[in-house]
Amino acid sequence: MSNWTFFTNYGHVLFLLGINSNMTVREMSVKVGITERATQRIIADLVRDNYIKVTKSGRNNNYEVISDKHLKHELEKECQISDFIKVIKDSKATS
Template sequence: MSPREWTFLSNHGHVLVALARDPQARMRDVADRVGITERAVQQIVHDLVEQGYLLKEKVGRRNRYEVADGAHFRHALEAGVTLEEFLGLVLEPRGRNVGRTAR
């Protein structure tokens, strides 16, 4: 793998950041932003909701997602870091409170 082919975040991390930026984004739009298939995004969103990192709310015909700010990273090396702290590093100041909750 060449140095330009990898990133520090997994696809799960990229999907989380995309939905924190745009909580009402369509799966197709998230897939385009992340660079993966729509089906992969659907599976990742399912994982994140199932594990309590994202909350999903049906609004009309669309879904709206909220990041559970108080949730911690899963790996022992980062277990002390909350999603709120992480997103505070990667989101623009204007988007920091959009689509997030203090759970």
């Protein structure tokens, strides 16, 4: 069986932050299955493109997903980030 998923690592990181805004880079890396450095690059890209905001809280970061932001691809550009996060949250609640 091939090892592919429907969502990119960017989508996985964004979904995780939408569910838990206090996750550490290490926790995200483990859950997504990528290196901490790759996770940091994804976070930097998401910040640069205004999909998330990062604020320091002591030694930790808090992340705010800009939930009214629209997805980038032509096929999904009508959908907001909040739509996808809601689907993930709802599916976790029912499983």
